[in-house]
Amino acid sequence: MESGQPVPRCEGIGIMIDDMDNQAARLRELTEQAQKRRDDEARGLVPPRPVPPRTPLGKHARRKVPYTLAVTSGKGGVGKTLVSVNLAVRFAQRGLKVLIIDADLGLANIDVVLGVTPKYNMADVLSGNQSLDDVVVQGPEGIYILPAASGVAELSDLSEEQRASLMDHLDNWNADIDVVIVDTGAGISPNVRYFILSVEKILVVATPDPSSITDAYALMKVMYKNHRLNNFDLVVNQVTGLKEAKRVYKAISDVSSRFLNIGLQFAGYIPKDDLLQQAVREQQLVSLAYPEAESSIAFTRLSQWLVETWQRQERDNNGQATFFWGRLLDEEDPPSTSEPESS
Numbered sequence: 001m002e003s004g005q006p007v008p009r010c011e012g013i014g015i016m017i018d019d020m021d022n023q024a025a026r027l028r029e030l031t032e033q034a035q036k037r038r039d040d041e042a043r044g045l046v047p048p049r050p051v052p053p054r055t056p057l058g059k060h061a062r063r064k065v066p067y068t069l070a071v072t073s074g075k076g077g078v079g080k081t082l083v084s085v086n087l088a089v090r091f092a093q094r095g096l097k098v099l100i101i102d103a104d105l106g107l108a109n110i111d112v113v114l115g116v117t118p119k120y121n122m123a124d125v126l127s128g129n130q131s132l133d134d135v136v137v138q139g140p141e142g143i144y145i146l147p148a149a150s151g152v153a154e155l156s157d158l159s160e161e162q163r164a165s166l167m168d169h170l171d172n173w174n175a176d177i178d179v180v181i182v183d184t185g186a187g188i189s190p191n192v193r194y195f196i197l198s199v200e201k202i203l204v205v206a207t208p209d210p211s212s213i214t215d216a217y218a219l220m221k222v223m224y225k226n227h228r229l230n231n232f233d234l235v236v237n238q239v240t241g242l243k244e245a246k247r248v249y250k251a252i253s254d255v256s257s258r259f260l261n262i263g264l265q266f267a268g269y270i271p272k273d274d275l276l277q278q279a280v281r282e283q284q285l286v287s288l289a290y291p292e293a294e295s296s297i298a299f300t301r302l303s304q305w306l307v308e309t310w311q312r313q314e315r316d317n318n319g320q321a322t323f324f325w326g327r328l329l330d331e332e333d334p335p336s337t338s339e340p341e342s343s
């Protein structure tokens with residue numbers, strides 16, 4: 001894995017590069033406009049914009065924050081986006097209100113997978129020019145999507161101010177969200193670590209590919225050594241069945257418990273499925289287009305496992321959420337070096 005670097009991809013990259021200059025210029029322009037507006041407000045030249053009321057997220061009276069889940073991986077292309085969106089659909093079908101954040105900031109693609117064409121994206125929120133209500137779009141089963149901006153270099157490495165601003169917007173967004181799923185980029189760049197740190201549950205996706213196993217371990221190691229995170233859940237994707245999934249789980253958990261004090265739970269597996277690939281080609285979601293497909297059934301199982309885990313956690317905590325977006329603000333800024341140390 002190229003530490004700290006976006007994982008190169010071929011699909012659509014040409015179009016993204018064509019657009020990159022325009023989008024970067026637009027982001028700069030939006031940021032300058034927002035700064036001018038703030039300066040003008042400070043000088044009393046324009047009236048201050050009303051501050052939205054700080055309404056607790058989540059419709060359950062006792063729970064003040066939504067469940068937050070990051071879907072991440074060391075290696076790229078292992079299935080994070082498909083796990084994120086298919087899980088989102090399954091949660092929505094259970095009556096939960098779901099927000100997916102496309103946090104692959106340099107190379108966003110959830111909008112492509114879900115077939116939505118957002119007018120605005122995260123850059124517009126960060127520049128202060130649009131509210132989340134304007135930027136968030138709805139996808140299948142009513143899931144909400146916060147699109148990232150493909151190819152905007154500035155977003156590939158958010159500043160501390162931008163991170164705090166994003167957190168603020170999410171904290172203040174009065175949308176009654178039950179579950180937030182963050183689809184991170186691959187690797188261990190500062191952005192990826194920031195998003196992982198901002199959630200309560202970290203779902204690491206790995207495949208039987210040896211480099212995916214090594215990179216999943218490297219990701220957990222960095223999060224443990226730099227941020228003291230020691231609790232992860234593993235989804236093994238693209239396997240022939242439970243036996244192969246357990247083999248991959250054992251390979252990673254053996255080494256992580258031997259060299260690091262990390263608890264890794266087995267969250268389940270998604271079989272390698274031709275129907276999933278067919279759905280991708282048809283720009284559909286397998287769990288909607290082919291509900292009987294093996295992978296669709298596996299997504300139902302995984303969503304069920306997560307809901308049960310959350311219910312157990314609620315019971316254990318007597319209804320109180322233990323983690324929230326705001327905890328990030330107490331974290332030190334992650335170190336800029338992202339090279340995993342060898343075990």
Ligand SMILES: Nc1ncnc2c1ncn2[C@@H]1O[C@H](COP(=O)(O)OP(=O)(O)OP(=O)(O)O)[C@@H](O)[C@H]1O
Nearest residue numbers: 076077078079080081082186238271272273276280
């Ligand atoms: N269970 C599966 N069965 C068959 N193919 C799969 C499965 N999961 C993923 N794939 C294949 O892997 C491809 C990449 O999946 P996806 O885009 O979700 O990965 P990703 O981890 O989000 O990638 P990136 O790191 O580039 O964001 C899919 O387009 C699909 O062809």
Ligand SMILES: [Mg+2]
Nearest residue numbers: 080081104109
């Ligand atoms: Mg992806």
